[in-house]
Amino acid sequence: MLKIENLHAEIDGKTILKGLNLSVNAGEVHAIMGPNGAGKSTLGYVLGGRPGYEVTEGSITFDGQDLLELEPHQRAAAGVFLGFQYPVEIPGVSNVQFLREALNAQRGGRGEKPLSGGEFLKLAREEAKKLDMDAEMLKRPVNVGFSGGEKKRNEMVQMGVIDPKFAILDETDSGLDIDALRIVGDGINRIMRKPDKAVLLITHYQRLLDYVKPDFVHVLADGRITRSGGAELAHQLEREGYAEVAA
């Protein structure tokens, strides 16, 4: 599904990714772990197409097409979802309006019919309920006045409604208490653990991986993947630390 080859990327002239290789197949969950400043979030932004993150070398192929050719909204329509570490506030725009416009823009990009107001609202309410989010919050401005945990849960509601093929989830576990962690973990499994989908989890800690069992764990250090393994690698990292394992 996703193939990253020899990826070099820089921001403001500073090289962050230095030859990263990664292959993700349909049906797989991959976890990327690593110390602060290793380039984890940069990888997420490069996959999402954030302006300012310049790819200087290498390639990213998604479902056979050159992902780097696509604008961020085209990547979304192609099935890529980026869950933000710090979800952004948009004052004056309700969650419902934001998500409906976004979903219908994606559907339009794929040549599908837009959902009507009623159809959309039903879908959004169901998804909110599954993630234990008060439906009233759908009417509130996007992420404005939400706690850290509510913002992350809201990201999952968006993911559930959009129903992407491939999700990059950047520290979705940060800011969550134990109960919220379980709800979010269950959400990821329910929405994304399917044979035709894949997930890239970017995380610091083992604890999310207790709920979402990764098929592969990679250590990202200094812009490269230095080590890969199965779920047990995450445990080893937790015990021994990055310095020890990644070296």
Added chain:
Amino acid sequence: MATKNAEALAAVSKKYEWGFATEIEQDFAPKGLSEDTVRYISAKKGEPEWMLDWRLKAYRKWLTMASPDWAKLNVPPIDYQDAYYYAEPKQKKTIASLDELDPEIRRTYEKLGIPIAEQEVLAGVEGARKVAVDAVFDSVSVATTFREELKAAGVIFLSISEAIREYPELVKKWLGKVVPQHDNYFATLNSAVFSDGTFVYIPEGVRCPMELSTYFRINAENTGQFERTLIVADKGAYVSYLEGCTAPMRDENQLHAAVVELVALDDAEIKYSTVQNWYPGDENGVGGIYNFVTKRALCQGKNSKVSWTQVETGSAVTWKYPSCVLAGDGSVGEFYSVAVTNNRQQADTGTKMIHLGKNTRSTIVSKGISAGRSDNTYRGLVRVAPTAEGVRNFTQCDSLLLGDQCGAHTVPYIEVRNPSAQIEHEATTSKISEDQLFYAMSRGLDQEAAVALIVNGFAREVLQQLPMEFAVEAQKLLGISLEGSVG
């Protein structure tokens, strides 16, 4: 990113969908401005002697005045002799029904989506309610709908030209009472040469049964439009009134100098909404309307209320300060404004809240959005007279910048002469954030849609003041006005 921004800014091309011209025969006044021009206009309209005298008095006063230069606007000198002051479509003087309206004019309004036949509703709006329309084409009103239905409710809704003939006492009583003839250069000019506009009178205790609106269209070349509107809400009356305006794309600048007067008596309420979409000129600042407008409300009665809502997206130059004179004790003035400038547009707009009565209150919410190489200024006055006990005012001015070559300015004047007043002023200036843009795009919105969404969110407090039908139109307009403004 920086170079991409610059390229996109250079390539800014603003779509203006309303820029077509209508080919019809028109009668013009002789070019230029003189006493004869004033007499010509008055005669064309079959006005009584007192009206002509009033106009001539204003004209003579105007000759002694100078164009104001205190606004943050760069406007080349206007040659008042190089324009026409009156243009009317050639057609029968009075038409018995809409069927007699020139088909070209009819088609013009159809293209603009303005319902001038009563069975029509606003184009493209589901479930729209009835809206009565006065359609002003250059210097004359060409159609006014729902007149009979309104008359049955006691509401007078017709063009000001007709009102001068049919309700001279009412017009005489109020014309120039809120905006005196000598008020300012453009108001005085308007008083001399005003062409058409709307007159509304809501009798005591009547709630107007539908929205009233006037749609102004400038069509003729080199012609100024001098709109004059007068709305009187008698004791306990309520009316919601809307105005819209568009003009063809032309390389010459054209002058629109309007005067709007509102009067609210005891316990009356007037809600006045504007969606101003005059041609803004092209990306290099060629052409566009010069919009010099004096709008003022007199809250004469106790507990009366006037609410101004404006969405200003058009015009090359906007000079406009819809104001409230809060004379009646307990009266309320509100001003909600969204002003968008793109390319080379200039806007200097705001309000004046003059607190004279006791326990008067005012609210000002201004949202300025600047893009391209435009300049956008909020200028507002809050004045509390010594007699005005217990006054409250809240002002909020927010500016949003798109790109790095535009300007946003806030110029508040606060004059308080009574120590019991509570005045609050909040102001913010921000740039559209890259985080917000990327977040919206990563969810599937293209750049233009993302900008439109964020800007609409920024302006929401104001947009939600508009009647539903116009809120939809205004939201689309904000998006279109800013197309291509972010790289």
